[in-house]
Amino acid sequence: MAVRFNILNNSAARDKYIQGVKLLKKEIPGPTTTSLGIAGPSQQVSTYDLFVVWHHLAMSTFTPPSQGDRNAAHRGPVFLPWHRFMLLQLEMNLQRVLNDNTFGLPYWDWAAAGELTFTKQKTSGVWAADCMGGSGSPVGIGPFAFNAADPNSWRVRVEANVNGQLVQANRGLRRQLGGAVLGLPGQNRLPRKAHTTAALTENTYDFAPWGVSSAGFRNQLEGWQNDPQIPPPSLHNRVHVFVGGDMSPSSSPNDPVFYLNHCNVDRVWEAWMQPAPQGHGRNYLPPQSAPASLRGHRLNDTLTSLLSGSTTPADMLDVSQRYTYDSLAV
Amino acid sequence: MAANKPISAPTAKSIASYVRRNAAKVKKSQRHAHKATESLREADYKGHHIVVRTTYRIEVDGVPLMGHMGVTDDGRVHYHPVPNASFASAVDLVKQLIDVFPDDFTSEGSSGHGDGHGHMRHSRRKRRAGRGRSSK
Numbered sequence: 001m002a003v004r005f006n007i008l009n010n011s012a013a014r015d016k017y018i019q020g021v022k023l024l025k026k027e028i029p030g031p032t033t034t035s036l037g038i039a040g041p042s043q044q045v046s047t048y049d050l051f052v053v054w055h056h057l058a059m060s061t062f063t064p065p066s067q068g069d070r071n072a073a074h075r076g077p078v079f080l081p082w083h084r085f086m087l088l089q090l091e092m093n094l095q096r097v098l099n100d101n102t103f104g105l106p107y108w109d110w111a112a113a114g115e116l117t118f119t120k121q122k123t124s125g126v127w128a129a130d131c132m133g134g135s136g137s138p139v140g141i142g143p144f145a146f147n148a149a150d151p152n153s154w155r156v157r158v159e160a161n162v163n164g165q166l167v168q169a170n171r172g173l174r175r176q177l178g179g180a181v182l183g184l185p186g187q188n189r190l191p192r193k194a195h196t197t198a199a200l201t202e203n204t205y206d207f208a209p210w211g212v213s214s215a216g217f218r219n220q221l222e223g224w225q226n227d228p229q230i231p232p233p234s235l236h237n238r239v240h241v242f243v244g245g246d247m248s249p250s251s252s253p254n255d256p257v258f259y260l261n262h263c264n265v266d267r268v269w270e271a272w273m274q275p276a277p278q279g280h281g282r283n284y285l286p287p288q289s290a291p292a293s294l295r296g297h298r299l300n301d302t303l304t305s306l307l308s309g310s311t312t313p314a315d316m317l318d319v320s321q322r323y324t325y326d327s328l329a330v
Numbered sequence: 331m332a333a334n335k336p337i338s339a340p341t342a343k344s345i346a347s348y349v350r351r352n353a354a355k356v357k358k359s360q361r362h363a364h365k366a367t368e369s370l371r372e373a374d375y376k377g378h379h380i381v382v383r384t385t386y387r388i389e390v391d392g393v394p395l396m397g398h399m400g401v402t403d404d405g406r407v408h409y410h411p412v413p414n415a416s417f418a419s420a421v422d423l424v425k426q427l428i429d430v431f432p433d434d435f436t437s438e439g440s441s442g443h444g445d446g447h448g449h450m451r452h453s454r455r456k457r458r459a460g461r462g463r464s465s466k
Contacts, residue, residue, distance in 0.1 A: 037357030
């Protein structure tokens, strides 16, 4: 069984993660841009980039299609189980290319970094040259730095454009750590420990209207809840906004930091699901008896998939036979 | 709730097979485009049913934005291609789009619309920018 470690405490997990995503970036399983309806000359799409396409697809799929808010992976109850499914698929593919069935995705405890000063948040350990590298357009240091002369350097090959369509690209990765965001009150800082521990005190997974205005744990962790102490974008959303660049659009898995963020989100969820009194049990809402207007988010609804068979939120609640975390102290 | 189904270990071959089966969903999502999107908010208050329909038609340099835009119950605006933030001001949102999608907002350019990479680039015309053509 895999153990998921804090990337800053386990250099072996860090190095294997970097090695693994680079191997998936090189693996060409067969699908092409043409076969996926992406305009331009037909190009092979790597396994890593198929995960980018999958995330974009889920985000572009309204659930149900009769409304324009909840989608197949965000802005509703399915946010946590869908991303757990995605991370499991990535983890299994990393295990395959690394030939190591015990490999676990590392996580980034961004709330710990959020305790640092704003300046230090932008230079903290995860941005070191031997970890994810730093800020820039393109990123200039670390394992994902861009070198125009090196075809093997990390390149964004599929991205979402401003109109929400996938297009081809051939450029380096972009980040703008802590960059200014119009309309955002104060500095573009990371969430803090007080925010994650506050989320754990939420007794109920989710509430009607099952969207971005809902009370409950899911919406707090996703980062839409308008809590005066934690103004949106918060928690998960704030991490995307803090990193900026390629972490901003629906093609955000282009940045390997995407998975470190979501692995920590998954860890917070796992902590919330621990038995009482530490947690609130493996409870999920809405039940399958909820109306069809919540199709795609109910307990036994099918999750949107692209490169594997599908699953349901119910099947994602207890995956403790697949992996554990080194710590559930969030 | 622990009776979850087994998950098959992936292979490059299985990935190719599943993607082939699901490709139509991706192709369909590529065809979504909205020159104008209507957002519908409904509420009931003291026995009255309230319906608020909001339609945005946004242009940058004369080129319409084609992504899906919505308004949440608290009046904040969100734009589907920037999924992790919402804005009190639609103008701030569009300014943010120009920052997030630099390749779609070139400084000048007839090279824009529908280039070989499928971008729908927005051009800032010479007469507005008052400067010569820049690269990409």
